[in-house]
Amino acid sequence: MGDSQYSFSLTTFSPSGKLVQIEHALTAVGSGQTSLGIKAANGVVIATEKKLPSILVDEASVQKIQLLTPNIGVVYSGMGPDFRVLVRKSRKQAEQYHRLYKEPIPVTQLVRETAAVMQEFTQSGGVRPFGVSLLVAGFDDKGPQLYQVDPSGSYFSWKASAMGKNVSNAKAFLEKRYTDDMELDDAVHTAILTLKEGFEGQISGKNIEIGIIGSDKKFRVLAPEEIDDYLREVE
């Protein structure tokens, strides 16, 4: 890469105007397991592959989709440990917001604060950017919302998005299938079909994870049995 001379320090721009470390971080995300999110008319669904390194790993102990507040959930593509750190920070920020303003944090505010944390690590000495992109799904007074946050700290609101290994195929599939008046159940089916597209091996409730939030404003991760039910409906 011609910019390699400028890739030693995070805080140095390359001649082409890029921060090379962030490009590398995005590459790390692009080689992570596929995850996607779809915003329906009455809720949001986020899903991810859960490919474990060996059959000996206890898959019940691995939870890739996490709760940030009762009405906001998050999934990632990229480095798991970086994700854990961000989840911890975000939960604390949500609690501090609640302590200060006595209202549950709106989705946009939490996304903004998490993105600010990620941006800090691109402009400080001695640290590296987070190697994760997040998909934040929430339901508040403004309705269902889906945000993607990148390692650079930029965030976008999406109707449907995918990240990780199979991103171009997944996004093409979503573009074809997405409709504005989708219901939450349809969105779950579409999410499963999108994951199935690029899945190597037999898809089952044990090697994918799905989180949904509906008009009850309570985020929850589906149990493997519920995922199996949806899989049967899809077939």
Place this chain on the structure above:
Amino acid sequence: MSKSMVDVPPKGGFSFDLCKRNDMLSRNGVKPPSYRKTGTTIVGMIFQDGVILGADTRATEGPIVCDKNCEKIHYMAPNIYCCGAGTAADTEAVTEMVSSQLQLHRYHTGRESRVVTALTLLKKHLFNYQGHVSAALVLGGVDVTGPHLHTIYPHGSTDTLPFATMGSGSLAAMAVFESEYKEGMTREEGIKLVCDAIQSGIFNDLGSGSNVDVCVITKGQKEYLRNHLLPNPYSYINPKGYGFPKKIEVLLTKITPLREQVHVIEGGEAMEE
């Protein structure tokens, strides 16, 4: 936000820089402002299915009643509540802070909070401030290990008891408990005993008054009975009615009914946040 790698805890504690100035002012006759205390009678007891907490609702600023219906039973976790006596601001701030910490702990562990966790977080904080945070608490709840009831003193010491009272009305309430309490009471007996104890504080202690709040916590369920008893109703109706003194001639009588108040009903529960 700091840009350092390591999370340095913020420099907390009180700043005692103005103590000398305050000393000088009081020597020269300037009285310090009095703060709002919850004179208070707060009680808690363990019954056969769990824990019952009770409190009065009077808040005082010296000799003045500043709030006739304040809430002294604070939410800590879905299965843990805490009554607070002492300086109202201190009890509010401390219980909210620990409630927030318990919520974060629940996210990280995925488990229901335990009463001893709340107890330890509270006593650590109060001990750190060496009694300057004037909060005397009765903490009660039901978790996986069973029902628990604790008292916490402003300096950070704690007791674990089957029944407890705190506040200026604690002696009046304790007298009722000592004579009537028995192990394994039913819900109705327990609520009646708690109400009797609080009323004893309301009528015999100047720092306590107004209404009785009760909170019943059992395994998997809690009932917050706000203003369960109102033994001091507001009855300021002048029996003679209102009119002008006899010498005044009434020229015109016009009655304008006030606009109806709009009731905003928010979705969700009021207590749990």
